Amino acid sequence: MSEEGARLTELAKRRGFFLQSSGAYGGVAGFYTYGPQGATLKDNLENAWRDRYVTREGHMEISAPDVMPEAVFEASGHLDGFDDMIVECPECGASHRADHVVEDNTSIEEAESFSTDRIAEIIEENDLVCPDCGTELADQPVEDFNLMFETNIGPGSSSPGYLRPETAQGIFVEFPQLSEYARNQLPFGVAQIGKAYRNEISPRKGLIRVREFTQAELEHFIDPEEDEPPIARVEDVTLPLYSVEQQQADDGDIQEVTVREALEEGILADEWVAFYLGLSKGWYERIGVDMDRFRFRQHLPGELAHYAADCWDAESELAGDWVEITGFAYRGDYDLKKHAAHSEEEFTVFKQYDEPVTVERPTVDPDMSVLGPEFGGDAGAVAEALEELVEREPDAFEDTEVTVEVDGDTYTVDTETAGYSVEEVTESGEHIRPHVVEPSFGVGRLVYTVLAHAYEEDEVDDEQRTYLSLPPEIAPTTVGVFPLMDKDGLGERARELAEELRGAGLEVTYDDSGAIGRRYRRQDEVGTPFCVTVDYETQEGNETQDAADADGTETVTVRERDTTTQKRVAVDDLAETLVALRDGDLSFDDL
RNA sequence: GCGCCGGUGGUCUAGUGGUAGGACCUGAGCCUUCCAAGCUCAUGGCCCGGGUUCAAAUCCCGGCCGGCGCACCA
Numbered sequence: 309m310s311e312e313g314a315r316l317t318e319l320a321k322r323r324g325f326f327l328q329s330s331g332a333y334g335g336v337a338g339f340y341t342y343g344p345q346g347a348t349l350k351d352n353l354e355n356a357w358r359d360r361y362v363t364r365e366g367h368m369e370i371s372a373p374d375v376m377p378e379a380v381f382e383a384s385g386h387l388d389g390f391d392d393m394i395v396e397c398p399e400c401g402a403s404h405r406a407d408h409v410v411e412d413n414t415s416i417e418e419a420e421s422f423s424t425d426r427i428a429e430i431i432e433e434n435d436l437v438c439p440d441c442g443t444e445l446a447d448q449p450v451e452d453f454n455l456m457f458e459t460n461i462g463p464g465s466s467s468p469g470y471l472r473p474e475t476a477q478g479i480f481v482e483f484p485q486l487s488e489y490a491r492n493q494l495p496f497g498v499a500q501i502g503k504a505y506r507n508e509i510s511p512r513k514g515l516i517r518v519r520e521f522t523q524a525e526l527e528h529f530i531d532p533e534e535d536e537p538p539i540a541r542v543e544d545v546t547l548p549l550y551s552v553e554q555q556q557a558d559d560g561d562i563q564e565v566t567v568r569e570a571l572e573e574g575i576l577a578d579e580w581v582a583f584y585l586g587l588s589k590g591w592y593e594r595i596g597v598d599m600d601r602f603r604f605r606q607h608l609p610g611e612l613a614h615y616a617a618d619c620w621d622a623e624s625e626l627a628g629d630w631v632e633i634t635g636f637a638y639r640g641d642y643d644l645k646k647h648a649a650h651s652e653e654e655f656t657v658f659k660q661y662d663e664p665v666t667v668e669r670p671t672v673d674p675d676m677s678v679l680g681p682e683f684g685g686d687a688g689a690v691a692e693a694l695e696e697l698v699e700r701e702p703d704a705f706e707d708t709e710v711t712v713e714v715d716g717d718t719y720t721v722d723t724e725t726a727g728y729s730v731e732e733v734t735e736s737g738e739h740i741r742p743h744v745v746e747p748s749f750g751v752g753r754l755v756y757t758v759l760a761h762a763y764e765e766d767e768v769d770d771e772q773r774t775y776l777s778l779p780p781e782i783a784p785t786t787v788g789v790f791p792l793m794d795k796d797g798l799g800e801r802a803r804e805l806a807e808e809l810r811g812a813g814l815e816v817t818y819d820d821s822g823a824i825g826r827r828y829r830r831q832d833e834v835g836t837p838f839c840v841t842v843d844y845e846t847q848e849g850n851e852t853q854d855a856a857d858a859d860g861t862e863t864v865t866v867r868e869r870d871t872t873t874q875k876r877v878a879v880d881d882l883a884e885t886l887v888a889l890r891d892g893d894l895s896f897d898d899l
Numbered sequence: 900g901c902g903c904c905g906g907u908g909g910u911c912u913a914g915u916g917g918u919a920g921g922a923c924c925u926g927a928g929c930c931u932u933c934c935a936a937g938c939u940c941a942u943g944g945c946c947c948g949g950g951u952u953c954a955a956a957u958c959c960c961g962g963c964c965g966g967c968g969c970a971c972c973a
Binding site: 314318319321322328330333334335336337363385388394396424449455467473506508509510512513517734748768769771772773792793794798819822823824825826827828829830832841845865867874 | 900901909910911924925926931932933934935936947948954962963964965968971972973
């Protein structure tokens with residue numbers, strides 16, 4: 309790991325941001341526990357996300373189960389995509405789908421249904437070779453490559469379930485009901501913050517590649533024909549874009565353009581994706597992502613997921629590597645179409661026309677008393693085929709006879725028997741399948757990015773100092789409260805103040821151990837933006853106040869983390885001032 | 900998953916075939932009127948399993964975990 313990564317990981321463990329899980333039992337790769345600071349930091353990030361993408365946009369939030377039945381993932385395409393068998397070439401090192409190697413070189417079809425042992429046998433029996441370099445693959449291990457965690461729902465194994473590999477499916481499968489909650493009015497957005505699981509082959513780089521992680525996803529369902537994003541809200545936002553074109557150029561520079569320019573110049577093809585890039589840029593800044601270590605990168609053609617028409621990632625630079633922290637995808641109607649095909653539901657929204665329209669519609673009404681005797685058990689299928697045909701190709705009914713194919717057999721039916729006619733129908737609207745725009749955030753990666761970008765080292769009075777320059781809004785602790793020394797009643801007063809500030813809804817830590825400087829440094833390392841110190845001047849204020857001196861005001865010092873400068877603040881205004889500092893309604897300089 | 904390297908208190912580390920020291924941190928006390936000061940004391944450790952050996956934290960094998968490279972990341 310890099311120097312930066314090593315130092316951050318050490319601090320994270322020592323100060324309670326995150327640590328490897330189950331360390332007492334040797335640890336397990338790819339699972340992390342957020343400590344007291346980390347859990348709060350993560351909560352604060354999630355709340356900032358909720359504020360931005362749910363509350364302020366008027367969307368809804370749901371919470372779906374982590375475990376869902378097999379059928380969901382059959383529909384979503386994850387089951388096939390996750391259940392590959394991999395064989396590695398001993399010579400050139402290339403990995404191949406073992407089932408494909410078998411299918412391509414033998415008469416065997418659907419090799420995917422075989423066990424890995426059986427596939428290995430087939431490879432050996434048939435002397436199959438590496439498709440790339442021709443080296444024999446016999447004796448090479450055939451490995452299961454299944455990124456979904458499998459489990460059983462209820463006793464026995466008859467009802468397999470999987471831990472979701474993305475939270476999105478939990479939204480898509482509930483679309484019919486969610487649409488009802490939205491009164492069937494497009495557009496609407498459904499968000500979810502939750503855990504997702506991928507049984508990664510090789511988890512790496514601390515929090516970056518893990519097996520259990522939190523996603524914050526928004527699925528924005530839109531009418532592709534009519535709905536447009538409120539692009540005016542973000543059109544002047546400057547985006548650091550790293551397009552396909554630039555990635556393929558040698559210099560590989562990013563391009564700083566506004567949302568409007570990017571759309572005009574065609575760098576961003578989709579207005580919805582453009583809108584979310586613009587909206588999100590400001591949000592990343594708000595939570596403390598360093599804009600000098602940030603970019604939006606367009607997916608290369610070969611990199612596009614099976615569902616995505618166009619996709620951009622937000623990436624942050626961590627120790628020299630660019631890491632995806634958010635994917636912005638235009639998923640089209642891929643997901644809803646898949647679930648509609650696999651389930652009993654339609655996954656559509658009824659869209660009423662401005663005016664009802666009258667159309668001529670060709671229909672069939674097959675005469676089953678003729679088809680039945682003629683085709684026996686196939687009659688039903690023939691009737692269905694006729695119904696399909698009239699929708700697809702009404703011209704086929706112009707002649708006196710029409711032919712349809714069912715399971716390879718051809719059936720000829722009199723047009724009259726088919727009951728062909730053209731009816732005039734009045735339609736008040738149509739069922740449309742919404743398209744989906746999806747910003748999908750990896751919360752753990754955001755936590756890591758925010759920590760890494762906040763990590764600073766400087767010198768104060770010739771002593772080295774480490775601090776986290778976290779935005780007050782997301783810092784796990786907002787205020788440290790100390791007595792200058794724990795004697796002469798300073799400790800008691802400081803404890804009272806700490807309670808008072810907690811009562812005002814602030815995240816407060818109290819510390820009276822050792823020297824004052826040490827306590828400041830402790831708070832610096834966990835990114836606490838403000839420290840309040842009760843000192844002897846505080847007491848003097850009390851005394852003059854007691855003496856009914858009109859100018860006698862009880863004050864404390866408030867110290868700002870990044871600059872270590874201090875200002876005196878009246879205790880009466882303290883809670884209000886700190887809340888305003890946390891919420892960004894006041895800056896320390898203006899105190 | 901493969902290859903190379905590694906694993907000693909909370910953290911960073913020294914070290915040896917005879918079960919271990921240091922620094923920082925943490926706690927108690929003294930001291931201290933604003934930035935990791937000082938002094939005293941204290942807590943706390945050889946990743947797990949097997950083998951070799953009179954004796955293994957040390958050598959060997961396996962596992963787990965970590966770093967790097969390859970592969971993978973729908």
